[in-house]
Amino acid sequence: MLINTARFVISNSDYRKCPTDARHEYAFIGRSNVGKSSLINMLTGQKSLAMTSSTPGKTMLINHFLVNDSWYIVDLPGYGYARRSKADRDRLEGIIKSYILGRPQMTNLFVLIDSRHKPQKIDLEFMEWLGENGVPFSIVFTKMDKQSATAGEKQTAEYLTTLLETWEELPPVFRTSSEKGLGREALLNYIEEMNKLPLE
Secondary structure, three states, X not given: OOOOOEEEEEEEOOHHHOOOOOOOEEEEEEEOOOOHHHHHHHHHOOOOXXXXXXXXXXXXXXXXXXXXXXXXXXXXXXXXXXXXXXXXXXXXXXXXXXXXXXXXXXXXXXXXXXXXXXXXXXXXXXXXXXXXXXXXXXXXXXXXHHOOHHHHHHHHHHHHHHHOOOOOOOOOEEEOEOOOXXXXXXXXXXXXXXXXXXXX
16 A cells, blocks of 8 residues: 555544544554554654654544545554553543544554563553454554564564463464564555455
8 A cells, every 4th residue: 555645633532522534543552652653654654743752651642644535543542651640541541442442433453562572461451351342453563673583573472372372363463663664564455455344
């Protein structure tokens, strides 16, 4: 898929105020500092479409970006940022979960995982919650360039083996590097196929 245009449309804290047009939406989520904004920028070919920061937890709203005037990338707040107050964490959890469960246009949720890390309880519990609620999602390993190819393959394979201890089958899996452009074609091709499906 070629990306010709990508532009910011709107930010909201309430999913009911998100765009009302019937277009496929692909939401991206992960723990703070997982490389979400960088991945969105890499996919769209724009260096500053999504805000990137070395400070974790910058995304506080549901951000919609219209791609090729036909489908949306949705940048969701990160979860699990320990330095936030409990009230803030609870509020963000409410924003995230209400969007995920209440947004029929959401075709797929891409759950971002730092490829260098072993399985974290917060990620495993979040994916378990998605499974329990029948939410279609994929796993996107980020920052594959931060280690050798061999180490990256080994680490991500071990991660998936851990998931198979509780999951009967795995969702689609992508390995990416925003700096190297790794995984861009695979992700965009996947989205292109999903765009062919009718919205429910």
